[in-house]
Amino acid sequence: xxxxxxxxxxxxxxxFSHPKRLELINIMRDKEMSAGQLxxxxxxxxxxxxxxxxxxxxxxxxxxxxEGNVVYYRIANIRLLEAFDLLREILFEQIRQDAALIQGxxx
Amino acid sequence: xxxxxxxxxxxxxxxFSHPKRLELINIMRDKEMSAGQLxxxxxxxxxxxxxxxxxxxxxxxxxxxxEGNVVYYRIANIRLLEAFDLLREILFEQIRQDAALIQGxxx
DNA sequence: ACATATTTATTAAATACTAAATATTTTGTT
DNA sequence: AACAAAATATTTAGTATTTAATAAATATGT
Numbered sequence: 001x002x003x004x005x006x007x008x009x010x011x012x013x014x015x016f017s018h019p020k021r022l023e024l025i026n027i028m029r030d031k032e033m034s035a036g037q038l039x040x041x042x043x044x045x046x047x048x049x050x051x052x053x054x055x056x057x058x059x060x061x062x063x064x065x066x067e068g069n070v071v072y073y074r075i076a077n078i079r080l081l082e083a084f085d086l087l088r089e090i091l092f093e094q095i096r097q098d099a100a101l102i103q104g105x106x107x
Numbered sequence: 108x109x110x111x112x113x114x115x116x117x118x119x120x121x122x123f124s125h126p127k128r129l130e131l132i133n134i135m136r137d138k139e140m141s142a143g144q145l146x147x148x149x150x151x152x153x154x155x156x157x158x159x160x161x162x163x164x165x166x167x168x169x170x171x172x173x174e175g176n177v178v179y180y181r182i183a184n185i186r187l188l189e190a191f192d193l194l195r196e197i198l199f200e201q202i203r204q205d206a207a208l209i210q211g212x213x214x
Numbered sequence: 215a216c217a218t219a220t221t222t223a224t225t226a227a228a229t230a231c232t233a234a235a236t237a238t239t240t241t242g243t244t
Numbered sequence: 245a246a247c248a249a250a251a252t253a254t255t256t257a258g259t260a261t262t263t264a265a266t267a268a269a270t271a272t273g274t
Contacts, residue, residue, distance in 0.1 A: 006126035013123035019113035060201050069218045069273040083193050094167050176239040176252045
């Protein structure tokens with residue numbers, strides 16, 4: 001049981017393990033955006049973007065809604081943005097620490 | 108610049124994208140553990156575990172310290188556990204929602 | 215027919231695992 | 245002290261699997 005949780009948890013986190021998917025999350029935030037708009041902003045080929053969107057929807061990170069022939073996407077759970085921001089902040093802390101080490105080194 | 112940040116952010120998140128690495132984080136928490144103890148708990152072959160530890164250390168998620176011939180590992184920034192817990196909680200919310208949908212469906 | 219988006223197929227690149235080889239430190243023996 | 249053996253851990257090589265990108269084909273709605 002617990003093993004399965006780690007598996008699902010890992011699958012969810014794979015969404016965060018690609019730069020363009022992170023950028024997607026960050027530009028979308030709590031807004032709704034069409035596939036076309038996203039492709040424009042991210043500079044991704046339609047088919048490539050669609051694959052990213054599909055994998056994110058499969059993991060329930062995104063929901064979608066079709067209106068005419070345009071498909072709108074939205075982040076399913078806004079709390080995901082908290083996680084995104086927290087991880088980014090941890091990254092910044094780490095970068096600052098590395099920078100401090102380089103400044104203060106004796107070698 | 109911003110592009111590079113997404114790259115580093117993604118690299119960091121790759122640590123979370125494997126079940127055993129998540130389990131490692133969760134059993135280690137704020138304690139210090141040796142490679143041997145971790146291998147025992149996780150049921151991983153020494154060489155395989157060592158590869159996971161190396162990639163986590165390269166990304167500054169873990170620090171290490173050697174005493175005699177045993178190497179002790181520790182999570183570099185305790186805030187990482189906040190991120191771990193938050194993501195896991197988001198996962199649970201999502202699972203509960205899916206379960207509710209199945210319960211209440213009309214089909 | 216056109217616009218928007220997805221799917222499929224192919225190929226390239228990255229990731230993960232096993233097994234074998236290589237350190238490194240401690241322990242035991244003479 | 246000197247040496248071999250054991251214990252702990254890492255590194256390297258080889259293979260298999262997964263992930264990502266491009267291009268072509270296929271929907272679907274206007």
